[in-house]
Amino acid sequence: xxxxxxxxxxxxxxxxxxxxxxxxxxxxxxxxxxxxxxxxxxxxxxxxxxxxxxxxxxxxxxxxxxxxxxxxxxxxxxxxxxxxxxxxxxxxxxxxxxxxxxxxxxxxxxxxxxxxxxxxxxxxxxxxxxxxxxxxxxxxxxxxxxxxxxxxxxxxxxxxxxxxxxxxxxxxxxxxxxxxxxxxxxxxxxxxxxxxxxxxxxxxxxxxxxxxxxxxxxxxxxxxxxxxxxxxxxxxxxxxxxxxxxxxxxxxxxxxxxxxxxxxxxxxxxxxxxxxxxxxxxxxxxxxxxxxxxxxxxxxxxxxxxxxxxxxxxxxxxxxxxxxxxxxxxxxxxxxxxxx
Amino acid sequence: xxxxxxxxxxxxxxxxxxxxxxxxxxxxxxxxxxxxxxxxxxxxxxxxxxxxxxxxxxxxxxxxxxxxxxxxxxxxxxxxxxxxxxxxxxxxxxxxxxxxxxxxxxxxxxxxxxxxxxxxxxxxxxxxxxxxxxxxxxxxxxxxxxxxxxxxxxxxxxxxxxxxxxxxxxxxxxxxxxxxxxxxxxxxxxxxxxxxxxxxxxxxxxxxxxxxxxxxxxxxxxxxxxxxxxxxxxxxxxxxxxxxxxxxxxxxxxxxxxxxxxxxxxxxxxxxxxxxxxxxxxxxxxxxxxxxxxxxxxxxxxxxxxxxxxxxxxxxxxxxxxxxxxxxxxxxxxxxxxxx
Numbered sequence: 001x002x003x004x005x006x007x008x009x010x011x012x013x014x015x016x017x018x019x020x021x022x023x024x025x026x027x028x029x030x031x032x033x034x035x036x037x038x039x040x041x042x043x044x045x046x047x048x049x050x051x052x053x054x055x056x057x058x059x060x061x062x063x064x065x066x067x068x069x070x071x072x073x074x075x076x077x078x079x080x081x082x083x084x085x086x087x088x089x090x091x092x093x094x095x096x097x098x099x100x101x102x103x104x105x106x107x108x109x110x111x112x113x114x115x116x117x118x119x120x121x122x123x124x125x126x127x128x129x130x131x132x133x134x135x136x137x138x139x140x141x142x143x144x145x146x147x148x149x150x151x152x153x154x155x156x157x158x159x160x161x162x163x164x165x166x167x168x169x170x171x172x173x174x175x176x177x178x179x180x181x182x183x184x185x186x187x188x189x190x191x192x193x194x195x196x197x198x199x200x201x202x203x204x205x206x207x208x209x210x211x212x213x214x215x216x217x218x219x220x221x222x223x224x225x226x227x228x229x230x231x232x233x234x235x236x237x238x239x240x241x242x243x244x245x246x247x248x249x250x251x252x253x254x255x256x257x258x259x260x261x262x263x264x265x266x267x268x269x270x271x272x273x274x275x276x277x278x279x280x281x282x283x284x285x286x287x288x289x290x291x292x293x294x295x296x297x298x299x300x301x302x303x304x305x306x307x308x309x310x311x312x313x314x315x316x317x318x319x320x321x322x323x324x325x326x327x328x329x330x331x332x333x334x335x336x337x338x339x340x
Numbered sequence: 341x342x343x344x345x346x347x348x349x350x351x352x353x354x355x356x357x358x359x360x361x362x363x364x365x366x367x368x369x370x371x372x373x374x375x376x377x378x379x380x381x382x383x384x385x386x387x388x389x390x391x392x393x394x395x396x397x398x399x400x401x402x403x404x405x406x407x408x409x410x411x412x413x414x415x416x417x418x419x420x421x422x423x424x425x426x427x428x429x430x431x432x433x434x435x436x437x438x439x440x441x442x443x444x445x446x447x448x449x450x451x452x453x454x455x456x457x458x459x460x461x462x463x464x465x466x467x468x469x470x471x472x473x474x475x476x477x478x479x480x481x482x483x484x485x486x487x488x489x490x491x492x493x494x495x496x497x498x499x500x501x502x503x504x505x506x507x508x509x510x511x512x513x514x515x516x517x518x519x520x521x522x523x524x525x526x527x528x529x530x531x532x533x534x535x536x537x538x539x540x541x542x543x544x545x546x547x548x549x550x551x552x553x554x555x556x557x558x559x560x561x562x563x564x565x566x567x568x569x570x571x572x573x574x575x576x577x578x579x580x581x582x583x584x585x586x587x588x589x590x591x592x593x594x595x596x597x598x599x600x601x602x603x604x605x606x607x608x609x610x611x612x613x614x615x616x617x618x619x620x621x622x623x624x625x626x627x628x629x630x631x632x633x634x635x636x637x638x639x640x641x642x643x644x645x646x647x648x649x650x651x652x653x654x655x656x657x658x659x660x661x662x663x664x665x666x667x668x669x670x671x672x673x674x675x676x677x678x679x680x
Contacts, residue, residue, distance in 0.1 A: 269592045271620035272590065272592065277619045278611060281615050282615055
């Protein structure tokens with residue numbers, strides 16, 4: 001057992017609007033040999049996710065805000081280097097919330113550590129398709145949106161980590177799927193994943209154009225909307241919803257960096273006449289679905305029904321750039337940073 | 341059996357914005373002696389309801405639009421004058437959708453007729469507390485909003501036919517209730533019905549003032565919002581909602597007469613982080629609750645737990661004025677027209 005040193009990231013200041021590189025600063029990280037109850041870990045992968053933007057505001061939310069100068073946190077995969085905890089041994093593969101750094105020492109329970117059994121999946125999948133974004137997609141489309149066979153489903157952000165998984169689950173359940181994404185490369189990906197119709201929202205850059213494209217793709221309307229984007233997408237989905245439509249509201253990335261107040265959907269009155277259900281959700285509420293999720297996901301991946309795309313940046317020094325890339329639409333599928 | 345003649349109302353033209361008297365015109369109604377399968381009815385009461393405004397637009401909706409020059413329809417209570425239908429006899433008390441007229445002859449099934457057993461309730465109650473608005477309140481608060489004992493409940497339009505019933509059901513279920521209404525007279529009524537806090541929205545005529553009043557009334561936030569009003573009320577409710585809050589979206593009377601597009605709630609992103617459910621509904625979807633509703637309502641009225649207020653205008657010639665009164669806030673409780 002020996003001390004390790006490494007690098008981590010903290011907020012230098014709170015971003016205003018779109019985050020920028022100088023909102024972040026590096027911090028030296030020391031990962032000493034573990035004391036009783038601790039483990040020493042070298043992270044191999046870390047995750048950047050849109051929800052992290054919310055924690056950069058100083059406001060009450062479902063997760064507490066990041067503090068200036070303190071190490072950021074997030075999903076990470078790592079290997080135990082040394083253990084002074086009875087449940088962990090050198091070489092164990094773990095997922096934790098101790099991301100945004102390459103090495104760390106600490107108590108497993110303080111870092112939301114889970115030991116990972118052998119799954120045959122690559123390690124990076126534990127942060128994507130078989131991790132938090134995968135479960136978000138699974139719980140959101142199956143339970144929150146109460147997906148039924150034959151539904152017409154609209155998914156925004158369909159090339160992202162969550163959206164691309166939603167598209168595929170809906171296809172597995174024999175639904176008609178319309179996915180929206182920005183740019184032809186991403187739209188091709190969504191199409192390859194099985195979507196019946198793809199809308200390039202960058203080629204439809206007014207609300208009316210987006211609405212027209214959605215109406216064309218779903219002339220009889222949509223039963224389910226899985227919202228990753230908010231804004232015009234949400235409004236168009238309300239406009240095209242069929243009676244009793246179900247909306248799983250997972251995120252609104254179009255609004256995360258807004259510095260002024262964003263107007264809500266101007267057609268929300270349709271929620272009454274169409275008897276729509278709009279249901280916001282956070283993946284942690286659906287933790288009970290985790291075992292079935294892993295089982296289904298393993299089967300689907302094995303059968304070739306579930307593909308996953310990753311966009312990888314290499315090295316801890318790239319972490320902020322990977323994060324900023326989420327809001328620039330630079331990722332296809334899961335955005336990751338490879339650390340070792 | 342003899343022919344009867346009377347008066348009914350039709351649209352003279354489609355209202356633009358707030359309806360006006362000259363959007364309506366009287367029509368002579370003949371109610372001849374019934375032919376086979378028909379009944380001849382004299383209406384004693386008719387209902388005017390906010391939802392009727394929606395049917396005056398020429399657009400697809402959950403109920404088809406009224407046609408210019410054709411008799412309007414709506415809830416009515418009447419007495420069978422003569423019957424050529426085996427299930428009905430002279431003197432039967434019925435509810436139907438053949439309102440907006442004082443006499444009529446027709447087939448029961450074409451006019452959504454239900455024969456009413458002796459309930460001990462006054463006839464007018466069949467159009468209010470024990471009728472469609474009562475069931476709307478009952479189904480909306482108990483099933484759509486999934487009310488739980490101890491919830492903090494916010495009800496807008498709390499002095500109206502539906503809202504005043506919601507307030508009382510929530511009090512029967514041991515909830516803390518905040519009701520909003522316009523003007524001190526209505527607010528006093530809401531208080532008398534048992535609301536713990538009352539907000540006079542006319543005395544808080546900016547969004548910020550309304551929000552401040554709601555925060556003061558519910559410093560720990562609200563679990564349930566029953567929306568009759570939309571607009572600022574909905575936005576304030578989202579702002580004050582606790583995690584997992586449930587919204588029954590029953591109507592948005594603030595928007596029914598709008599001639600331009602109304603902005604949606606600018607804080608709808610909170611639906612995600614707070615995991616809110618916004619669920620629009622129409623009473624007919626919950627028809628299965630009717631028997632239990634009537635049972636509960638009879639018990640509650642008998643016990644003195646459920647009071648109801650009516651605002652009555654007299655004579656078929658007053659029907660449009662009663663309807664317009666709904667949007668001028670002239671009703672406490674159910675707005676009715678007494679016909680006989």
